Every structure is written in structure tokens, then in C-alpha cells.
Amino acid sequence: MKxxxxxxxxxxxxxxxxxxxxxxxxxxxxxxxxxxxxIWDVNQRDGMQAMCDAYTAQHxxxxxxxxxxxxxxxxxxxxxxxxxxxxxxxxxxxxNEILKYADYGKIADLTDLYDDVDPGFYQEHFSEVxxxxxxxxxxxxxxxxxxxxxxxxxxxxxMFDQAGVAYPDESWTWxxxxxxxxxxxxxxxxxxxxxxxxxxxxYWNFVYQNGGSILAxxxxxxxxxxxxxxxxxxxxxxxxxxxxxxDQNYFAETSPGTAFFSGQGAMFFEGDWNIxxxxxxxxxxxxxxxxxxxxxxxxxxxxxxxxxxxxGLCYATSPTGKHYETVKDVLxxxxxxxxxRIQGESGAAIPAYIGLEDTxxxxxxxxDYRLNVECFVDMFDYGVQSVNNKFRxxxxxxxxxxxxxIYSGQISFExxxxxxxxxxxxxxxED
Amino acid sequence: xxxxxxxxSRSESMWGYIMIAPTIIGLLVLNIYPxxxxxxxxFSKTLPFGLYELRGxxxxxxxxxxxxxxxxxxxxxxxxxxxxxxGLFLALVVAVMLNTKIKGRTFFRxxxxxxxxxxxxxxxxxxxxxxxxxxGILNTLLMHHINWITDPNIVIVTCAIVAIWSNIGxxxxxxxxxxxxxxxxxxxxxxxxxxxxxQQFFHITLPMVSPTLFxxxxxxxxxxxxxxxxxxxxxEQSNPALTSAQSLMYLFFRESFVxxxxxxxxxxxxxxxxxxxxxxxxxxxxxxxxxxxxx
Numbered sequence: 001m002k003x004x005x006x007x008x009x010x011x012x013x014x015x016x017x018x019x020x021x022x023x024x025x026x027x028x029x030x031x032x033x034x035x036x037x038x039i040w041d042v043n044q045r046d047g048m049q050a051m052c053d054a055y056t057a058q059h060x061x062x063x064x065x066x067x068x069x070x071x072x073x074x075x076x077x078x079x080x081x082x083x084x085x086x087x088x089x090x091x092x093x094x095x096n097e098i099l100k101y102a103d104y105g106k107i108a109d110l111t112d113l114y115d116d117v118d119p120g121f122y123q124e125h126f127s128e129v130x131x132x133x134x135x136x137x138x139x140x141x142x143x144x145x146x147x148x149x150x151x152x153x154x155x156x157x158x159m160f161d162q163a164g165v166a167y168p169d170e171s172w173t174w175x176x177x178x179x180x181x182x183x184x185x186x187x188x189x190x191x192x193x194x195x196x197x198x199x200x201x202x203y204w205n206f207v208y209q210n211g212g213s214i215l216a217x218x219x220x221x222x223x224x225x226x227x228x229x230x231x232x233x234x235x236x237x238x239x240x241x242x243x244x245x246x247d248q249n250y251f252a253e254t255s256p257g258t259a260f261f262s263g264q265g266a267m268f269f270e271g272d273w274n275i276x277x278x279x280x281x282x283x284x285x286x287x288x289x290x291x292x293x294x295x296x297x298x299x300x301x302x303x304x305x306x307x308x309x310x311x312g313l314c315y316a317t318s319p320t321g322k323h324y325e326t327v328k329d330v331l332x333x334x335x336x337x338x339x340x341r342i343q344g345e346s347g348a349a350i351p352a353y354i355g356l357e358d359t360x361x362x363x364x365x366x367x368d369y370r371l372n373v374e375c376f377v378d379m380f381d382y383g384v385q386s387v388n389n390k391f392r393x394x395x396x397x398x399x400x401x402x403x404x405x406i407y408s409g410q411i412s413f414e415x416x417x418x419x420x421x422x423x424x425x426x427x428x429x430e431d
Numbered sequence: 432x433x434x435x436x437x438x439x440s441r442s443e444s445m446w447g448y449i450m451i452a453p454t455i456i457g458l459l460v461l462n463i464y465p466x467x468x469x470x471x472x473x474f475s476k477t478l479p480f481g482l483y484e485l486r487g488x489x490x491x492x493x494x495x496x497x498x499x500x501x502x503x504x505x506x507x508x509x510x511x512x513x514x515x516x517x518g519l520f521l522a523l524v525v526a527v528m529l530n531t532k533i534k535g536r537t538f539f540r541x542x543x544x545x546x547x548x549x550x551x552x553x554x555x556x557x558x559x560x561x562x563x564x565x566x567g568i569l570n571t572l573l574m575h576h577i578n579w580i581t582d583p584n585i586v587i588v589t590c591a592i593v594a595i596w597s598n599i600g601x602x603x604x605x606x607x608x609x610x611x612x613x614x615x616x617x618x619x620x621x622x623x624x625x626x627x628x629x630q631q632f633f634h635i636t637l638p639m640v641s642p643t644l645f646x647x648x649x650x651x652x653x654x655x656x657x658x659x660x661x662x663x664x665x666x667e668q669s670n671p672a673l674t675s676a677q678s679l680m681y682l683f684f685r686e687s688f689v690x691x692x693x694x695x696x697x698x699x700x701x702x703x704x705x706x707x708x709x710x711x712x713x714x715x716x717x718x719x720x721x722x723x724x725x726x
Contacts, residue, residue: 079479401673
């Protein structure tokens with residue numbers, strides 16, 4: 001194993017070296033500048049390619065090659081290329097990792113990217129949440145916002161009809177969610193809302209709806225000791241005690257999405273980035289399901305009871321790349337209205353650029369049966385930035401472990417909360 | 432004359448070195464260097480992007496103080512206890528049966544060897560289906576609702592079953608080669624003396640195959656202590672039984688690549704190497720008692 005680790009790293013480096021060495025050596029045979037663009041989502045390849053094509057049509061002297069690496073390998077590979085200083089020219093960056101890369105100077109500070117064009121470009125065209133998602137620990141911008149997302153409630157219309165329950169709407173609260181689940185279970189025997197041990201697609205939403213938070217205000221310590229956080233988490237975890245919700249053992253073998261699209265349950269939370277592929281992958285289900293905004297907390301500790309976790313990716317580059325100036329120009333285009341429009345129209349994701357959300361919504365017009373995807377856009381009004389701090393990689397596995405142990409009854413809820421709180425606090429101390 | 436010969440032998444040995452150079456360089460670069468590097472890392476605090484600071488035994492202190500680590504040790508030992516004796520026994524039975532003159536012997540040999548050829552990911556996929564609580568064929572046949580994969584008390588047994596199944600063929604083929612070296616005359620002599628098949632097995636087959644059995648035992652035990660891929664494939668991150676199934680190598684993977692603490696991960700690896708070393712030493716010492724090298 002120990003050998004494997006290094007060997008894989010080394011192999012990855014060699015692989016990238018040949019990849020980049022092959023095409024990145026300045027003026028290549030055809031006299032053009034060849035750039036590599038690394039992404040992890042194969043569903044977005046065409047959208048990214050379309051965007052690159054639009055750029056290269058205007059700049060014939062540039063060639064951009066889109067490369068897809070699966071999410072699992074992406075970060076190992078990217079880190080290896082960062083160590084050997086052979087990073088792809090442009091790559092996607094995720095909020096999970098951006099702080100690490102930014103703090104170690106592995107991705108370029110792009111705060112001044114638009115200064116010549118429009119110094120207020122970032123603030124004008126991107127939301128506060130989007131901008132938070134591209135900041136390093138020092139508050140500067142280390143990427144160009146790519147997209148933004150929210151979490152919505154996916155529901156099975158047939159099951160609602162059979163149980164005689166009205167479809168979820170803006171007015172829904174947690175109580176309605178439970179009540180509908182019970183009725184559906186009683187009437188059809190299928191599961192209601194499927195609440196499982198996930199953060200972004202699960203309890204984070206409930207915690208912020210209740211006015212709690214996962215991190216304390218200083219962004220370093222945990223928020224698991226706050227009553228508002230605990231109340232929401234207790235509510236969420238206890239949902240599995242209902243007969244209409246499968247337990248965590250079930251979810252360990254069957255994901256809520258699989259259960260939903262095989263007609264086992266009536267509702268689950270889903271990110272907007274999956275909706276298009278689910279529309280395409282489950283043709284039998286077309287017309288039988290729809291999406292709605294998340295139910296709100298009926299009696300929040302503070303706030304209006306609404307929240308939906310909003311994350312976002314960005315385009316980043318290495319500060320030491322060979323074609324830094326060209327890359328900056330490409331990035332400027334990727335962040336521009338034109339670039340973001342192409343991305344939205346391809347259905348890849350909701351563009352981060354404010355005002356272009358409808359381009360993504362419009363993609364769903366291609367289907368005879370139109371989902372109410374506008375709800376994902378509506379939720380940006382109260383979107384909450386996906387929980388993140390520099391120490392997240394350290395505390396996240398411990399927090400997930402504790403959550404699973406609460407579910408399986410190995411530890412009590414209170415002990416679990418203490419463990420989670422400790423995990424977050426100690427992660428910061430260890431640094 | 433003498434000088435000429437040595438010149439020639441020197442040039443010969445030089446060619447020898449050149450010939451083995453690719454392998455040796457590969458070994459040094461891919462095995463020896465990373466191993467030394469791992470030792471170094473186990474005494475360091477690792478930072479992202481290959482950076483590190485030497486910190487003495489800090490990682491080891493942290494490791495020995497962690498309940499998770501001891502749990503992983505117990506899980507690994509439990510896994511070995513389950514897989515090695517049963518696995519070896521079954522492999523021996525299979526090997527003995529494949530050594531007899533039955534019809535379609537080649538076919539059966541191929542069938543038993545198949546699991547070795549199939550990708551571990553595919554094996555895990557199929558077994559996960561078989562063990563699925565809701566739709567799995569096993570629960571359907573047993574008419575029970577057993578949480579094979581998610582019950583903390585059962586999950587290692589489940590993994591052990593898959594491990595045994597996957598390894599039987601390979602071990603059996605090795606044992607078979609040992610069995611085929613046993614001269615038929617022993618059996619003829621024994622049957623003339625009126626020994627039963629069972630007596631023949633215990634008094635001829637077992638002692639004669641014991642050197643091969645010993646090699647297989649060492650290999651099987653080593654790979655059982657190092658079990659990782661099977662658990663990684665069988666147990667999802669969302670599985671409540673995850674900590675009950677976590678082996679030493681799985682702990683290493685989580686610490687190194689999920690949490691990003693490669694220092695601690697390396698310490699776990701070094702511990703495992705030492706553990707395997709001790710276990711193997713004990714076996715070499717113990718073999719004197721049961722392995723028979725006289726033909």
C-alpha cells in the first residue's frame with residue numbers, strides 16, 4: 001500500500017508530464033498556443049467544449065483541449081501536478097479545496113483580472129455567495145465564478161395523487177413535509193421524505209433554516225453546541241424514526257435518488273446539477289415527478305425559516321503557468337456574459353453570472369414535460385454558502401462518522417454533538 | 432591468461448548489471464525510495480503539496496492514543512481469524528478434489544480460478560447485490576431480513592465471506608501444484624497396508640503438501656492483514672457500520688487521502704509493516720513444528 005501511494009502519485013505525475021509536455025511546449029508545430037482545460041464532470045464536457053470553441057473562434061491562434069478526469073482521481077492528480085509544477089492551464093476548482101490551493105499559492109490570485117475592463121466586474125455580476133466561494137483565506141479572489149447551485153425538493157406526483165395530498169409549494173413547512181410523508185406511506189406503502197446522512201443534501205439545510213449554523217461566527221469553531229443547530233439536527237436525525245422514512249442501513253445500500261427513481265419513495269433533496277441528467281436517464285419517470293423549493297422551518301430560532309445550501313465552482317489557473325497571459329484572457333471570457341451564457345444554454349449548470357439563470361432554465365424547454373426548475377433559481381434569494389473553512393478536510397470525516405454513529409445508536413445524540421463540536425474545534429487547534 | 436579471464440568475467444558481470452538495471456532502477460524508484468520516504472513521513476507533520484515538517488514521534492503518540500486505531504487493529508485481526516483458517520481449509524479441500532481423476536477436471540480448475548481473473552470491483556458489485564438487505568438473493572432465500580452490510584456485528588463476516596470466495600481458487604491452484612509433486616507410490620503402499628482415504632490424507636497428503644501450505648499461509652495472512660480494496664468496495668461512506676469494518680489499511684487510506692494527514696497515515700503503514708513482520712517471524716519459527724521438508 002505504501003508503495004502504491006507513491007507509485008500512483010508518480011505515475012500520475014509522469015502521465016500529466018507527458019500530456020502537458022506533449023502539447024504545452026510553447027509554440028508547437030502549428031504555431032498555435034495549446035491550452036489544457038481539466039474538468040471532472042463528463043456531463044458538462046460538451047458545454048465546456050462549446051465555450052472553448054466560442055473563444056477559439058475569436059482567437060484562432062489558441063487551441064483548448066478539454067480533459068475529463070473522474071472526481072475520485074481529480075484531486076490526487078491535480079495535487080500531483082501542483083507538486084511538480086505542471087498543472088493544467090485551466091481547471092475547475094471546488095470550494096472543498098480552494099482554500100488549500102489558494103493558501104499555498106498553487107492557484108493564481110485573479111482579483112485584478114477584470115481591472116482593465118471594468119474594476120467592479122466581480123461585484124456587479126456575481127452574488128455575494130458566489131464571491132465567497134472563490135475567496136482564499138485572505139479574502140482575495142482565486143478563481144472566476146463558474147456556476148452556482150441550490151438544493152430543491154424532488155417529489156413523485158403520482159404518489160401524492162394516490163394519497164390525495166396537495167403538491168409541495170412555497171408555503172410548505174417541515175410539518176407539511178412530515179404530514180404528507182405519513183399520508184403517502186399510509187395510502188401507498190411507499191416511503192415519504194427520505195432523510196439520510198448527508199450534509200449538503202441533508203441536515204445543513206435544516207440547520208440554517210432553523211437559524212443555526214455549522215460553524216461559529218468566527219468561521220473557525222464549530223456551531224454544533226448552539227441550541228438552534230442541535231434542535232434542527234435532532235429533528236432531521238429523528239425523521240428516520242418514522243415508519244415513512246427508511247433508516248440509514250437502507251441508505252447505505254440504496255441512495256435516495258435510486259430509491260426515488262425506482263419508485264420506492266416520494267420525496268428527497270437533490271441538487272440542481274443532477275436534474276438534467278435525471279431527466280435524461282429516467283425516461284420512464286418523465287411526467288411523474290417535479291421539483292419544489294425546500295420546505296421552511298415553521299418556528300425558526302431566528303431568521304425567516306428559509307435556507308438552501310448554495311455552492312459554486314470556479315475556473316482557476318496556476319500562477320506559474322507558461323501561458324499565463326493567454327490563460328487570463330480565456331478566463332476573462334469564461335467569466336463574461338457571453339461565456340457564461342454558452343455554459344447555461346448547454347445545460348451544464350446554472351451560470352454564476354447574475355441575470356443568466358434563465359439560460360439554464362430554458363434548457364428544460366426541450367422536454368415535452370416541463371419541470372418547475374425555476375424554483376432552484378428562486379432559492380438564490382436565501383441561499384446559504386456551503387459550509388467551509390480551511391480545516392474542513394480534517395473535521396469532515398469525524399463529523400460524518402459521529403453522525404452515522406448517532407443513526408446506528410452507537411452513541412447518543414448529545415455525545416454525537418459533542419464529538420462533532422470537538423472535531424471542528426480541534427481541527428483548528430492542531431494547525 | 433588469468434588476467435584475460437577476469438577481464439572477460441568483469442565485462443560479463445557488467446552486462447549482467449546492465450541487463451537487470453531496468454528492474455533494479457524500477458525497484459529503487461518505485462519501492463525502496465517510497466518506503467524510506469514513508470518512514471520519514473511517519474515522523475513528520477505533513478502539509479499539502481508534498482511539504483512536511485519533522486515532528487518526532489508525534490504521529491505515533493497520536494496513533495496509539497486513538498481508539499479508532501485499536502479498533503482497526505481488532506477488526507484486522509478478526510478478519511484474519513475468519514478468512515485464513517477457513518480459506519486455507521477450503522482451498523485444500525478444493526485442491527484435493529481437483530487432484531482426483533474426475534470428469535471435467537480442467538473445467539472445474541478454471542471455474543475455481545475465475546474469481547482471481549475477475550476485477551475486484553465487479554466482484555464487490557455482485558456480492559453487494561447478493562447481500563442487499565431489501566432485494567438481495569441471500570435474504571430472499573433465507574427468508575430473513577439480515578443487514579449483511581450495515582450491521583456493525585456482521586459486516587466483517589460478510590467481508591470475510593467475499594474474501595474467502597475470491598481467494599479459494601488462487602490458493603487451491605498453488606496447493607494443487609504441491610499435491611501433484613507427491614508420488615503416487617506412497618498412496619499405493621499405504622492402501623496395500625490398509626490405510627483408509629482419510630488416513631492417507633492426514634498421514635501422506637498433509638505432511639507432503641505442508642511446504643506449499645506454509646507458503647500459501649504466509650501469503651494469505653499477509654494479504655489479509657493488508658486488506659483494503661475489498662472493504663473500500665463493499666462499504667459505502669454512508670454506511671453506519673463503517674468504523675466496525677475499518678481495517679488498518681482502510682484507516683491508512685482515510686487518514687492519508689480523506690483527512691489529508693499523511694503523517695499519521697504513514698505511521699499506520701509502518702505499524703502494519705512491523706505487525707506483518709512479527710507475524711511472519713512467528714510463523715517461520717512455528718513452521719519447524721509442522722512443516723515437513725523431507726521427501
